[in-house]
Amino acid sequence: MTSFAKTIKNKKHLMMGILVYNVYFFLYYWSINYLNFGIKETLIRWSPNWQTLFFKQISTFTFEPIGIIQYFGIQFYVVPVNILIGLALGFMVFLNITAVLYIRNLPKQCRINYKYNGIIGILPSFLTGFACCAPAFLISLSSVLGSSVAFFASIFKWLLPLSVLMLLYGLYRSYEIIRAN
Amino acid sequence: MKKIITVVVIVALLGSSVLFYLLAQSNNTSTQPDTQTDTVQTTGDISESDDLMKHITSGGPPKDGIPPIEDPVYESVSDSDYLNDYDKVFVYESNDGIYLYPQRILVWHEIVNDYIDDKQISITYCPLTGSAICYLGDAEHKDNTYGTSGKLLNSNLVMYDRSTDSYIPQILGEGINGDLNQVVLPTEPILWSDWIDAKRLYPNAKVLSKDTGFFRDYNSDPYGTYLPDDERSYYYFGGPFFPVMYADDTFSDKKTVVGVKSDNHVVALDPFLIKEVKVLQFDLGTTKAVAVYDERLKAVRVFSRELNGTLYDFKPSTEGFIDQNGQHWNYNGIHEELQLIPLTYFDVMWFAWYAYYPDTEVIE
Numbered sequence: 001m002t003s004f005a006k007t008i009k010n011k012k013h014l015m016m017g018i019l020v021y022n023v024y025f026f027l028y029y030w031s032i033n034y035l036n037f038g039i040k041e042t043l044i045r046w047s048p049n050w051q052t053l054f055f056k057q058i059s060t061f062t063f064e065p066i067g068i069i070q071y072f073g074i075q076f077y078v079v080p081v082n083i084l085i086g087l088a089l090g091f092m093v094f095l096n097i098t099a100v101l102y103i104r105n106l107p108k109q110c111r112i113n114y115k116y117n118g119i120i121g122i123l124p125s126f127l128t129g130f131a132c133c134a135p136a137f138l139i140s141l142s143s144v145l146g147s148s149v150a151f152f153a154s155i156f157k158w159l160l161p162l163s164v165l166m167l168l169y170g171l172y173r174s175y176e177i178i179r180a181n
Numbered sequence: 182m183k184k185i186i187t188v189v190v191i192v193a194l195l196g197s198s199v200l201f202y203l204l205a206q207s208n209n210t211s212t213q214p215d216t217q218t219d220t221v222q223t224t225g226d227i228s229e230s231d232d233l234m235k236h237i238t239s240g241g242p243p244k245d246g247i248p249p250i251e252d253p254v255y256e257s258v259s260d261s262d263y264l265n266d267y268d269k270v271f272v273y274e275s276n277d278g279i280y281l282y283p284q285r286i287l288v289w290h291e292i293v294n295d296y297i298d299d300k301q302i303s304i305t306y307c308p309l310t311g312s313a314i315c316y317l318g319d320a321e322h323k324d325n326t327y328g329t330s331g332k333l334l335n336s337n338l339v340m341y342d343r344s345t346d347s348y349i350p351q352i353l354g355e356g357i358n359g360d361l362n363q364v365v366l367p368t369e370p371i372l373w374s375d376w377i378d379a380k381r382l383y384p385n386a387k388v389l390s391k392d393t394g395f396f397r398d399y400n401s402d403p404y405g406t407y408l409p410d411d412e413r414s415y416y417y418f419g420g421p422f423f424p425v426m427y428a429d430d431t432f433s434d435k436k437t438v439v440g441v442k443s444d445n446h447v448v449a450l451d452p453f454l455i456k457e458v459k460v461l462q463f464d465l466g467t468t469k470a471v472a473v474y475d476e477r478l479k480a481v482r483v484f485s486r487e488l489n490g491t492l493y494d495f496k497p498s499t500e501g502f503i504d505q506n507g508q509h510w511n512y513n514g515i516h517e518e519l520q521l522i523p524l525t526y527f528d529v530m531w532f533a534w535y536a537y538y539p540d541t542e543v544i545e
Contacts, residue, residue: 036398049394058246065396077396150423153241 003178007098017098025090032062034077043070060157092167099174233357238423240333247329248395249292255387258380266377269407271313273371279386281379286389289397294326303327307338307351308404310533315369335536336421352537368525372480382477425536434532439481441526443468447538451545455481459497471495475512484514484521
């Protein structure tokens with residue numbers, strides 16, 4: 001049985017993984033300002049220039065919306081590349097979560113020196129939303145950060161790759177233990 | 182087999198993230214400023230030895246990542262019912278009519294390129310420095326349009342010229358590299374006003390529509406609001422986000438001043454003073470100027486006092502001002518067939534004005 005199959009064999013773990021996958025995806029999409037709540041107007045619109053906008057970046061790893069859907073107070077910008085990024089990151093989170101849950105059920109002696117650090121990799125990707133001239137999270141923290149905003153803006157482009165690397169490292173460490181058991 | 186699939190999935194994810202990273206890097210690299218270090222002469226107060234290109238920082242987005250509006254659509258005042266009474270609008274008074282640009286749309290686009298009165302104009306707005314300026318093409322490139330470079334100088338929007346790729350810091354209004362190096366762009370006045378005042382004065386104005394060709398949340402402003410009770414608004418509180426070349430505490434950083442330029446001289450006017458005295462005469466080098474408080478729009482206008490060889494002395498009057506001969510001029514600087522010439526002036530946050538013009542005169 002492969003390591004992956006082992007991690008999703010338990011139905012509870014699988015369901016938890018899928019739940020976290022979904023929650024992660026929507027949190028990521030909300031954090032980059034493409035999912036909003038409390039919108040009164042109902043509408044569905046698509047850009048006639050969607051081909052031009054499809055790969056147009058508005059900031060590092062954030063792309064131009066090609067459509068908008070507003071229903072039941074929820075506003076969802078349709079940004080295919082960011083949807084793919086969110087799904088890919090979410091899948092890595094899913095793999096990490098199911099692996100962690102599997103390892104937690106192993107006997108203690110099988111998980112000596114194991115830390116759940118891969119999961120921390122989720123965090124940086126939530127910080128990639130950009131507003132106009134400055135990342136959205138920096139604007140909200142500007143009163144605390146003061147003139148350090150520029151420094152944080154300069155490291156901003158590394159956040160998503162950092163997230164990916166941390167998630168991959170977490171997976172590598174987890175699957176090493178799962179394979180050995 | 183499943184093991185192979187797992188490995189393939191992981192490698193694909195890693196590969197795609199590297200690909201996206203490289204894509205992002207290549208996009209950013211293409212917008213890096215030139216490495217030229219020529220001395221740049223500016224409009225007045227920044228010394229010749231200062232190299233403005235050296236002080237340019239990345240704001241984050243790539244070139245035109247903040248997308249200018251290229252084919253603006255306008256609607257009537259009555260169709261713009263989504264605007265609140267105290268929303269800020271930028272008023273552009275052309276021969277062709279009055280155009281109103283809601284700040285809540287401009288905050289997401291920063292530049293509107295349009296063709297009005299048979300000339301190419303660009304309405305530019307930088308939310309970080311609270312400056313809205315209308316630029317025209319320079320004499321050799323009359324049909325220039327401008328884009329957002331994704332760069333900042335003194336926390337201020339750096340535009341780029343689409344035909345020459347030169348950088349033009351918005352407040353400076355002058356090219357700092359390439360073909361437009363040291364070329365000063367002509368301007369036309371834009372006035373800040375509240376929606377309630379602008380629509381009352383100009384009920385037939387054309388209002389920039391939310392139909393911009395892009396999807397943005399025009400009901401929200403990431404920096405806060407211009408409402409006086411918004412205690413967390415970037416527009417009123419805190420310092421600049423990005424480094425500035427010079428700083429001063431004559432006023433608070435976000436205090437609005439009216440920056441005026443003429444004859445290589447610059448002056449910062451306190452709009453509260455103009456509101457109090459209604460008409461203020463002052464000199465910028467050899468230019469005799471007058472600042473007038475327009476009660477209708479609650480905005481300051483600045484004109485040259487010289488017209489057709491005559492120097493006028495103005496005093497306040499109802500619905501405008503009067504000259505030494507008792508002739509009445511309206512707020513737009515018009516008396517019968519005569520029209521005073523507006524200077525280059527615009528509202529701007531104090532920190533940004535001072536950062537460009539540390540030797541500025543201040544009238545408060």
